[in-house]
Amino acid sequence: MRRILSFSAIICLVLCCSGCINEKLQGADLKVGDRLPDFSVKMNDGRVVTDEDLIGSVSCVVLFHTSCPDCQSTLPSIQRLYDEYAPETVRFALISREEGAEEIESYWTEKSYDMPYSAQESRKVYNKFASSRIPRVYISDKDGIIRYIYTDNPIPSYDELKSCLESLIR
Template sequence: MSRKRRVQTYHKRQIQSAPVQKKWLYLNLAIALALIVGGVAALFWLGQQTGSRSASASVANPAGQHQTAPDFTLYSPDGQSVSLNDYAGKVILVNHWATWCPPCKAEMPALNAFYEDYKDRGFVVLAVNSQEDAATVKSFIQANGFTFPVVLDTRGQVGTIYRVRGLPTSFIIDRNGVIQYIHSGAITYEQLEKIVQPLL
């Protein structure tokens, strides 16, 4: 075979094999892309499952009417540890509130007055501030002369466990630790009399 013929034959083979090589290249790229997409999807699914488990764990025993009130431990603006169980045997009003909340501020004088009138009969208000800093809360309480105990739910964990959907929300707990009444919105002195007095 002449040199010219050999060169022509070689080029012909190269031209014929080029589409085959491109086909394998595209196939390999498609497989690699599928593996990458599958891996990302798997990681996303695992992350979703982990997040779901964490969220479920944080509300494993959510509060509801006629259920035992979940215990919690938070800190006062002065840094003292306070637990719901510290008031076991009393009628407790757990009030979720914030200083920026107008209806919260509107109901607080009534809460404080009722607390002062009935604390000697075994009633306590435990005001759970929602996600504000200690200095802000302490300044607000001192400026208004409120005397009931206040704690800081800085991460909103207690609000989540108690399934608080808006502020203010009050939970009235009887002497046996059972939630007897849930009130959303500002509560009045007269309403407190009707709800709390039968439990004392």
């Protein structure tokens, strides 16, 4: 009986940890070389950001959920990059997947983040980018063409992301 309970607990833990990352539903699966999809999101600072707003500058679109462990590992690097490059050199759009503003604001406060974000309680915007997996980091050139994509495997390091941005800024 004890083995069954232990095995059941392990299975539940694995399913819970992977559930936030790899929930496959119908959606796009953008690739390097694709153009950013048409989207429009309202940011927590009141601005509306669209794909067209990102044209003319290198951009970094991040799709996340604050309860996802891999997102939690990625967001500190994004904050560092935001501090270094936004808003003049790189335009950032952080967009949640099925998470409301209250939860994000609480997490942002706890972590002392100041990056603007868009709370999306559905997958409508997310599905324009992907069908599964978070985090997702899309780095695009000044023409809105995706040049780099990172997911949770492997989680991108600060240095990797910085190198990608620098290669497009030059």
